[in-house]
Amino acid sequence: xxxxxxxxxxxxxxxxxxxxxxxxxxxxxxxxxxxxxxxxxxxxxxxxxxxxxxxxxxxxxxxxxxxxxxxxxxxxxxxxxxxxxxxxxxxxxxxxxxxxxxxxxxxxxxxxxxxxxxxxxxxxxxxxxxxxxxxxxxxxxxxxxxxxxxxxxxxxxxxxxxxxxxxxxxxxxxxxxxxxxxxxxxxxxxxxxxxxxxxxxxxxxxxxxxxxxxxxxxxxxxxxxxxxxxxxxxxxxxxxxxxxxxxxxxxxxxxxxxxxxxxxxxxxxxxxxxxxxxxxxxxxxxxxxxxxxxxxxxxxxxxxxxxxxxxxxxxxxxxxxxxxxxxxxxxxxxxxxxxxxxxxxxxxxxxxxxxxxxxxxxxxxxxxxxxxxxxxxxxxxxxxxxxxxxxxxxxxxxxxxxx
Numbered sequence: 001x002x003x004x005x006x007x008x009x010x011x012x013x014x015x016x017x018x019x020x021x022x023x024x025x026x027x028x029x030x031x032x033x034x035x036x037x038x039x040x041x042x043x044x045x046x047x048x049x050x051x052x053x054x055x056x057x058x059x060x061x062x063x064x065x066x067x068x069x070x071x072x073x074x075x076x077x078x079x080x081x082x083x084x085x086x087x088x089x090x091x092x093x094x095x096x097x098x099x100x101x102x103x104x105x106x107x108x109x110x111x112x113x114x115x116x117x118x119x120x121x122x123x124x125x126x127x128x129x130x131x132x133x134x135x136x137x138x139x140x141x142x143x144x145x146x147x148x149x150x151x152x153x154x155x156x157x158x159x160x161x162x163x164x165x166x167x168x169x170x171x172x173x174x175x176x177x178x179x180x181x182x183x184x185x186x187x188x189x190x191x192x193x194x195x196x197x198x199x200x201x202x203x204x205x206x207x208x209x210x211x212x213x214x215x216x217x218x219x220x221x222x223x224x225x226x227x228x229x230x231x232x233x234x235x236x237x238x239x240x241x242x243x244x245x246x247x248x249x250x251x252x253x254x255x256x257x258x259x260x261x262x263x264x265x266x267x268x269x270x271x272x273x274x275x276x277x278x279x280x281x282x283x284x285x286x287x288x289x290x291x292x293x294x295x296x297x298x299x300x301x302x303x304x305x306x307x308x309x310x311x312x313x314x315x316x317x318x319x320x321x322x323x324x325x326x327x328x329x330x331x332x333x334x335x336x337x338x339x340x341x342x343x344x345x346x347x348x349x350x351x352x353x354x355x356x357x358x359x360x361x362x363x364x365x366x367x368x369x370x371x372x373x374x375x376x377x378x379x380x381x382x383x384x385x386x387x388x389x390x391x392x393x394x395x396x397x398x399x400x401x402x403x
Contacts, residue, residue, distance in 0.1 A: 048222035079140040083147025104137030167228040175269030190224035198263040198275035200283040201234040210258030259286035260293040312392040319389040322372040337365040
């Protein structure tokens with residue numbers, strides 16, 4: 001850490017609180033300039049870019065004013081990590097270094113403005129601090145470049161076969177082997193000790209991959225992941241870091257072109273195999289050809305039924321019975337009415353509103369359903385079994401066109 005003369009240190013102590021008050025404005029300015037002048041940065045997630053910019057600017061101020069012991073070492077480590085992340089994201093090193101120099105320039109100009117509005121500039125202060133700002137910036141640029149080149153070397157040394165081998169090990173349950181997890185984490189360049197998610201993306205109806213380059217898309221949002229293929233589906237393990245699982249879900253829903261299942265969060269590599277099975281189950285409950293992203297918690301009843309196909313088939317046959325033997329037109333009308341009645345918590349009036357018909361029409365159809373199936377609509381168990389049967393065979397209910 002730079003040691004200032006006492007009068008300079010005192011002056012910095014006076015302006016430091018106001019300098020920290022300006023961090024939000026500094027971040028706004030830095031992000032605005034980067035998005036206007038550096039095309040590569042436009043590909044990054046704005047939340048991740050703002051978070052990274054804030055960490056760099058605030059850390060630089062702490063290092064400058066000596067707000068905490070050992071700050072310089074911490075800033076250097078953080079700059080090295082930014083370099084590694086930007087290399088993995090494909091941002092050119094020249095653009096990354098220009099961003100860091102921009103941060104130094106904004107810090108200096110903000111400090112100058114704050115000093116001028118809090119008692120006027122001091123030549124000694126300006127000379128001493130200017131030297132420290134740019135010296136700190138040079139150190140951080142060096143750390144960024146070092147981290148960037150480290151990540152490039154790591155990426156060049158990892159081939160697809162090695163990555164696939166590691167992913168297969170995680171999915172097959174080797175996450176409980178500490179030696180395997182350490183080597184896997186180093187090879188993949190991603191933490192495996194924190195919160196993880198598994199994602200399974202089934203190809204769309206035409207056999208096209210549901211997700212296009214998901215590792216790059218997530219990395220631009222500050223999340224590392226590893227992807228491969230298993231049983232014809234894309235499979236990924238995502239390290240959430242400081243992000244939330246809803247961040248992953250939001251991005252997946254914006255880009256998915258087919259059925260995608262997502263596990264619940266698990267803590268550490270030991271839970272990856274289970275997370276994979278849950279994500280795969282969730283994905284397989286979705287109809288082929290749909291562009292939908294669901295978590296396992298969204299699909300618990302469907303998941304239970306999909307894992308017991310014999311029971312599901314018997315459930316449909318026993319509960320819907322003669323409905324499936326009716327002519328197609330009548331079958332469709334009655335199944336549609338039954339689904340609307342169940343969704344309306346057993347209210348014929350609300351079902352009629354949903355179906356755009358008279359309540360008496362719904363009552364007539366319900367009596368027909370009772371006759372054909374041998375079950376009563378007033379029986380709670382019958383309604384439960386009907387609901388499960390419809391979940392077991394969603395193809396029985398073609399989607400109605402919007403009115």
